[in-house]
Amino acid sequence: MADPQSFTALVVETILRIPKGKVASYGQVAAIAGYPRMARHVSWVLNRDSRKYNLPWHRVVNASGGISLKGESGDLQRALLESEGVEFSPAGKVSMKLFGWLQG
DNA sequence: GCCATGGCTAGTA
DNA sequence: GCCATGGCTAGTA
Numbered sequence: 380m381a382d383p384q385s386f387t388a389l390v391v392e393t394i395l396r397i398p399k400g401k402v403a404s405y406g407q408v409a410a411i412a413g414y415p416r417m418a419r420h421v422s423w424v425l426n427r428d429s430r431k432y433n434l435p436w437h438r439v440v441n442a443s444g445g446i447s448l449k450g451e452s453g454d455l456q457r458a459l460l461e462s463e464g465v466e467f468s469p470a471g472k473v474s475m476k477l478f479g480w481l482q483g
Numbered sequence: 484g485c486c487a488t489g490g491c492t493a494g495t496a
Numbered sequence: 497g498c499c500a501t502g503g504c505t506a507g508t509a
Contacts, residue, residue, distance in 0.1 A: 383490085404501080404502085405500075405501055405502085406501065406502060406503095409501090416487090416488055416489075416501095416502085417488085417489070417490090417501095418488080418501040418502065419488070419489070419490090419499055419500085419501050419502090420488095420489070420490070420492095420499095420501095421500085421501085422499075422500040422501075423490090423491095423492055423493085423499085423500090425496085425500070426492090426493080426494055426495075426496075426500070427492070427493090427494080429496050430496060434496090436496060436500095437496085439500080440500090441500075441501060441502080442501070442502055442503080443502090446500085447500040447501075448495085448496095448500050449500085450495080451495075452494095452495050452496070452500085453500090455495090455496075456496090456500090459496095
Protein backbone atom coordinates (compact mmCIF):
# COMPACT_ATOMS: atom_id res chain seq x y z
CA MET A 380 0.00 0.00 0.00
CA ALA A 381 1.60 3.21 -1.13
CA ASP A 382 -0.20 5.59 1.18
CA PRO A 383 -1.78 4.34 4.41
CA GLN A 384 -3.31 7.74 5.15
CA SER A 385 -4.98 7.84 1.78
CA PHE A 386 -6.12 4.24 2.11
CA THR A 387 -7.79 4.95 5.44
CA ALA A 388 -9.37 8.17 4.25
CA LEU A 389 -10.76 6.63 1.07
CA VAL A 390 -12.04 3.53 2.84
CA VAL A 391 -13.72 5.66 5.50
CA GLU A 392 -15.32 7.81 2.82
CA THR A 393 -16.53 4.76 0.94
CA ILE A 394 -18.07 3.13 4.01
CA LEU A 395 -19.88 6.38 4.85
CA ARG A 396 -21.53 6.24 1.42
CA ILE A 397 -23.18 2.84 1.94
CA PRO A 398 -26.90 3.63 2.09
CA LYS A 399 -29.07 2.64 5.04
CA GLY A 400 -30.65 -0.74 4.40
CA LYS A 401 -27.87 -1.79 2.01
CA VAL A 402 -24.66 -3.74 2.49
CA ALA A 403 -21.27 -3.93 0.75
CA SER A 404 -18.54 -6.52 1.04
CA TYR A 405 -15.06 -5.84 2.36
CA GLY A 406 -13.69 -6.46 -1.10
CA GLN A 407 -16.15 -4.06 -2.72
CA VAL A 408 -15.29 -1.32 -0.26
CA ALA A 409 -11.60 -1.86 -0.93
CA ALA A 410 -12.09 -1.85 -4.70
CA ILE A 411 -14.28 1.27 -4.70
CA ALA A 412 -11.72 3.03 -2.55
CA GLY A 413 -9.18 2.20 -5.23
CA TYR A 414 -7.37 -0.61 -3.44
CA PRO A 415 -8.43 -3.97 -4.86
CA ARG A 416 -7.21 -7.03 -2.91
CA MET A 417 -7.08 -5.00 0.28
CA ALA A 418 -10.30 -6.50 1.63
CA ARG A 419 -8.69 -7.75 4.82
CA HIS A 420 -7.41 -4.29 5.64
CA VAL A 421 -10.85 -2.79 5.38
CA SER A 422 -11.73 -4.75 8.49
CA TRP A 423 -8.99 -3.04 10.40
CA VAL A 424 -10.14 0.45 9.40
CA LEU A 425 -13.59 -0.63 10.46
CA ASN A 426 -12.67 -1.69 13.95
CA ARG A 427 -10.19 1.13 14.48
CA ASP A 428 -12.16 4.05 13.09
CA SER A 429 -15.84 3.13 13.47
CA ARG A 430 -16.41 5.27 16.55
CA LYS A 431 -14.16 8.10 15.45
CA TYR A 432 -16.03 8.62 12.19
CA ASN A 433 -19.34 7.15 13.30
CA LEU A 434 -19.12 4.61 10.51
CA PRO A 435 -22.05 2.37 9.56
CA TRP A 436 -19.69 -0.56 10.27
CA HIS A 437 -22.55 -3.05 10.36
CA ARG A 438 -23.22 -2.49 6.64
CA VAL A 439 -20.01 -4.28 5.65
CA VAL A 440 -20.37 -8.05 5.28
CA ASN A 441 -18.32 -10.73 3.56
CA ALA A 442 -18.58 -11.50 -0.14
CA SER A 443 -21.04 -14.33 0.54
CA GLY A 444 -23.43 -11.96 2.30
CA GLY A 445 -22.58 -13.48 5.65
CA ILE A 446 -21.52 -11.82 8.89
CA SER A 447 -17.88 -12.49 9.63
CA LEU A 448 -17.92 -11.29 13.22
CA LYS A 449 -18.32 -13.96 15.84
CA GLY A 450 -20.19 -13.84 19.12
CA GLU A 451 -22.09 -10.86 20.47
CA SER A 452 -20.63 -8.41 17.97
CA GLY A 453 -22.00 -10.55 15.17
CA ASP A 454 -25.40 -10.67 16.82
CA LEU A 455 -25.32 -6.89 17.16
CA GLN A 456 -24.40 -6.47 13.51
CA ARG A 457 -27.31 -8.63 12.43
CA ALA A 458 -29.71 -6.78 14.72
CA LEU A 459 -28.58 -3.40 13.39
CA LEU A 460 -29.05 -4.55 9.80
CA GLU A 461 -32.48 -6.01 10.53
CA SER A 462 -33.47 -2.72 12.16
CA GLU A 463 -32.77 -1.10 8.77
CA GLY A 464 -34.92 -3.62 6.94
CA VAL A 465 -32.18 -5.95 5.74
CA GLU A 466 -33.40 -9.54 5.68
CA PHE A 467 -31.46 -12.73 6.40
CA SER A 468 -31.89 -16.15 4.85
CA PRO A 469 -32.39 -19.18 7.09
CA ALA A 470 -28.66 -19.77 6.61
CA GLY A 471 -27.99 -16.34 8.07
CA LYS A 472 -26.97 -14.62 4.88
CA VAL A 473 -28.00 -11.39 3.20
CA SER A 474 -28.89 -11.50 -0.48
CA MET A 475 -26.36 -9.25 -2.21
CA LYS A 476 -28.76 -9.13 -5.13
CA LEU A 477 -31.52 -7.62 -3.01
CA PHE A 478 -29.53 -5.67 -0.46
CA GLY A 479 -26.14 -5.15 -2.04
CA TRP A 480 -25.23 -1.49 -2.48
CA LEU A 481 -23.73 -2.11 -5.91
CA GLN A 482 -26.25 -4.54 -7.31
CA GLY A 483 -29.89 -4.34 -6.56
C1' DG B 484 -11.47 -27.03 1.90
C1' DC B 485 -7.55 -24.66 0.38
C1' DC B 486 -4.47 -21.20 -0.67
C1' DA B 487 -3.14 -16.24 -2.38
C1' DT B 488 -3.50 -11.35 -0.62
C1' DG B 489 -0.75 -7.50 2.02
C1' DG B 490 0.59 -4.76 5.90
C1' DC B 491 1.92 -5.10 10.64
C1' DT B 492 -2.94 -2.67 13.70
C1' DA B 493 -5.32 -6.15 18.29
C1' DG B 494 -10.76 -3.88 19.89
C1' DT B 495 -15.64 -5.81 20.98
C1' DA B 496 -18.57 -0.90 17.77
C1' DG C 497 2.21 -15.61 12.02
C1' DC C 498 -2.03 -13.07 12.08
C1' DC C 499 -6.59 -11.81 9.91
C1' DA C 500 -14.32 -8.97 10.51
C1' DT C 501 -11.50 -11.76 2.93
C1' DG C 502 -11.95 -13.71 -1.64
C1' DG C 503 -12.16 -16.91 -5.29
C1' DC C 504 -11.89 -21.46 -6.95
C1' DT C 505 -6.49 -19.54 -10.21
C1' DA C 506 -1.22 -20.72 -8.84
C1' DG C 507 1.11 -22.45 -14.74
C1' DT C 508 4.94 -19.38 -18.09
C1' DA C 509 4.27 -22.70 -22.98
